Amino acid sequence: MSTYNTLPLHETLNLYVSPTAYVFEPASTSSVHHGFDGPAFVNEKDSRESLYVDRRTGRMSLNESSQIPFGKEKVTTCYGIIGTLSLATTDFLLIITSRTPSCRLLSQPIFLATDFRLLPLSPLSTSSTILDHPVEKELISLVEQGLKSGRLWFSYGWDLTNTLQRQNDTKDKGEQLPLWKKADERFFWNRYLASKMIDLTENGGVDLSRFILPVMYGSVELRSATLHNRDLLFLLISRRSRHRAGTRYFSRGLNSKGDVSNFNETEQIVLFDPLPEGNQQLRKGRVDGRERLSFVQVRGSVPLFWAEINNLRYKPDLQIMDYTETPKALSAHLHSLIDAYGDIHLVNLVNQKGHEQPVKEAFEKYMTNLSSTDPVIADKAHYLYFDFHHECRKLRFDQIQLLIDRLENDLDKMGWFHSINPTSSQYGTQPGAQEKEITTLSRQGGVIRSNCMDCLDRTNVAQSALGRWALNRQLRAAGVISVKERVEDHEEFMAIFRNVWADHGDTVSRAYAGTGALKADYTRTGKRSKEGMLEDGYKSVMRYIRNNFFDGDRQDAFDILTGAWVAKRGGIPPLTDTRPLLMRAMPYVLAFALTMILAAVTLPRTSELSIYSFLVLWVFLAFFSGSYIWGNGTSYVSWPRLNPPLEVLSWNGPGARSVARGRGLSFANVIPIFKQRLGNASGPGAGMGGRPAVYKMEEVELGKRKGALID
Numbered sequence: 001m002s003t004y005n006t007l008p009l010h011e012t013l014n015l016y017v018s019p020t021a022y023v024f025e026p027a028s029t030s031s032v033h034h035g036f037d038g039p040a041f042v043n044e045k046d047s048r049e050s051l052y053v054d055r056r057t058g059r060m061s062l063n064e065s066s067q068i069p070f071g072k073e074k075v076t077t078c079y080g081i082i083g084t085l086s087l088a089t090t091d092f093l094l095i096i097t098s099r100t101p102s103c104r105l106l107s108q109p110i111f112l113a114t115d116f117r118l119l120p121l122s123p124l125s126t127s128s129t130i131l132d133h134p135v136e137k138e139l140i141s142l143v144e145q146g147l148k149s150g151r152l153w154f155s156y157g158w159d160l161t162n163t164l165q166r167q168n169d170t171k172d173k174g175e176q177l178p179l180w181k182k183a184d185e186r187f188f189w190n191r192y193l194a195s196k197m198i199d200l201t202e203n204g205g206v207d208l209s210r211f212i213l214p215v216m217y218g219s220v221e222l223r224s225a226t227l228h229n230r231d232l233l234f235l236l237i238s239r240r241s242r243h244r245a246g247t248r249y250f251s252r253g254l255n256s257k258g259d260v261s262n263f264n265e266t267e268q269i270v271l272f273d274p275l276p277e278g279n280q281q282l283r284k285g286r287v288d289g290r291e292r293l294s295f296v297q298v299r300g301s302v303p304l305f306w307a308e309i310n311n312l313r314y315k316p317d318l319q320i321m322d323y324t325e326t327p328k329a330l331s332a333h334l335h336s337l338i339d340a341y342g343d344i345h346l347v348n349l350v351n352q353k354g355h356e357q358p359v360k361e362a363f364e365k366y367m368t369n370l371s372s373t374d375p376v377i378a379d380k381a382h383y384l385y386f387d388f389h390h391e392c393r394k395l396r397f398d399q400i401q402l403l404i405d406r407l408e409n410d411l412d413k414m415g416w417f418h419s420i421n422p423t424s425s426q427y428g429t430q431p432g433a434q435e436k437e438i439t440t441l442s443r444q445g446g447v448i449r450s451n452c453m454d455c456l457d458r459t460n461v462a463q464s465a466l467g468r469w470a471l472n473r474q475l476r477a478a479g480v481i482s483v484k485e486r487v488e489d490h491e492e493f494m495a496i497f498r499n500v501w502a503d504h505g506d507t508v509s510r511a512y513a514g515t516g517a518l519k520a521d522y523t524r525t526g527k528r529s530k531e532g533m534l535e536d537g538y539k540s541v542m543r544y545i546r547n548n549f550f551d552g553d554r555q556d557a558f559d560i561l562t563g564a565w566v567a568k569r570g571g572i573p574p575l576t577d578t579r580p581l582l583m584r585a586m587p588y589v590l591a592f593a594l595t596m597i598l599a600a601v602t603l604p605r606t607s608e609l610s611i612y613s614f615l616v617l618w619v620f621l622a623f624f625s626g627s628y629i630w631g632n633g634t635s636y637v638s639w640p641r642l643n644p645p646l647e648v649l650s651w652n653g654p655g656a657r658s659v660a661r662g663r664g665l666s667f668a669n670v671i672p673i674f675k676q677r678l679g680n681a682s683g684p685g686a687g688m689g690g691r692p693a694v695y696k697m698e699e700v701e702l703g704k705r706k707g708a709l710i711d
Helices: 127-132 134-149 164-172 195-203 326-341 354-373 375-380 397-414 431-437 457-477 491-513 520-525 530-549 551-562 581-602 608-631 646-650 672-680
Strands: 013-017 021-026 030-035 038-043 050-054 060-063 075-078 080-086 091-105 108-120 152-154 216-227 230-240 264-272 291-299 306-309 317-321 343-348 381-385 417-420 439-442 446-451 655-657
Touching: 060 195, 075 091, 080 108, 080 195, 091 152, 091 216, 108 134, 108 216, 127 134, 134 551, 164 291, 164 417, 216 491, 230 491, 264 457, 291 326, 291 457, 306 646, 317 354, 326 343, 326 354, 326 375, 326 381, 326 446, 343 354, 343 397, 354 375, 354 381, 354 655, 375 381, 381 397, 397 446, 397 457, 446 457, 457 491, 457 520, 491 520, 491 530, 520 530, 530 551, 581 608
Parallel strands: 291 446, 343 381, 343 446
Antiparallel strands: 013 021, 013 075, 021 050, 030 038, 050 060, 080 091, 091 108, 108 152, 152 216, 216 230, 230 264, 264 291, 291 417, 306 317, 317 655, 417 439
């Protein structure tokens, strides 16, 4: 289909349910068409359409008639269709049933999805049959966990997935496209779930454009502020990539396509209005956003094949795998960034000593090799190392200014996006004329790509400092502050700036590590404090607990929702714990032994001799069980069950690795399936730098909640 329906998305839908069909009917009789610069009202009486989903065949079609073929007593209000999801027994429709208004961006409402519903397509799949199926019930709980723990944002008119500059470039091309077609596929979080509807629209002759709602995973923080008696809006948007999405220790590095873990794009936006001309007075209390400033940064995991293997230790085992395809994958990653942003400045913040040293050295080695063989990378990709912990030691986080000083010339060349529309104060009157009048004063010609080990805490500090530098330059160039003035001189505004950046860092950190960001007290107040250090200690403990004992399920949820794992109907065995009985029993033995020791110490006793004998027995059992658990730490970690990292755990090829800990038993003894697989992997190419052919993707047993990889 060469042309698409560009009428506004349906904002509210009435869902009618019958044993044979789902029908989504627009609930409103009129809607607002949100363009790039404001809303235009559209009479929906002439464009009313309903979406008919046949539950027997899964077929989707449009019915322009408003007649609903069954009673209206079975009606549910929903606010968007996320897409379709295939699980163990049937396909499901995933819809948004509750939303929270967040803000209005250029008169366009932004919503946070707060509740969802799965609708089984098969008429035979009732709530009772689904709950009685152990695998389906478990998969649905994973989906629910992934949806409830995420921050999913959407708008019916504003493209949340694209920066102001990319939106302006699309508008300049003069193409009329629906919202889903304009969305950046990296940040179109439900792109996989919406793939059936998109395929029907592109190839099936049924244009579902008004029902395809792009959803973004990330954060949207909008605050109003005043500088020199001028009202402005300060906005920070983070967009999390759907590619290689995952959790802290189960998603590291990059894949063969060049996608990296924890890739986030952060856009800092300032909206205000130009000063009035002539004798017109400056209007207070409303910001149309006719003048717009934008500065974009990105973060992402170190673009190598590497991993950290959980083993119940605070610091997991580090492993860097020198695959033969590493240069090609790194090249693909860098070229994708160059195509999207222009010049790339890769700021590496990892330590140059200790646990993180091999990561730094491997990154620099591959960057040097690529720069010597690829002229585009040599010209456009610039590597900069900054030892954050050394430079900012003794809580001197203000020393991050040293990094800004080293980047300043490159930042000046890179610039920022600045556009102005001096005559767009009245929205909706002449949409076409408004769009033509937008003038681009400057463009951002590159981007800073920051990383530390997790791309969280150190990266947050660095990015907020870069954002503050950009804000000073932008506001000076726009005439909001004087040339000799700094935003730091305005404490009220800086409080807003710091809190928005701290909230942004917490959102990115919760998605990846399960807790808020460390060093948030500095980001929020500009100072490091003892209270902040205590809070960081608590967060570190919570990260340890979540990353070792809960992140397996979170990783599975990401894999289901982004299509990294696709269910094979009827090919998924029941979820069972297949570890040896002794291994499963040890935590209970330890818990019981500790309980007995506590009872012996606290409860009344008849003689010292009897209590000593009693204590010796239970101390021995506690020591034995604790040592067994500690020595087999990987067996007690909550591993992903859908895409278990078998290849990482068994890698014995070239690369760098720390001493393996917590693996007291060999894989051949612990995981029976390894006996056959590793035996077959001794042919040509096994362990020689390329990936062993035995580890092709295939359906694997889901295993159990913990220890699925090592039984």
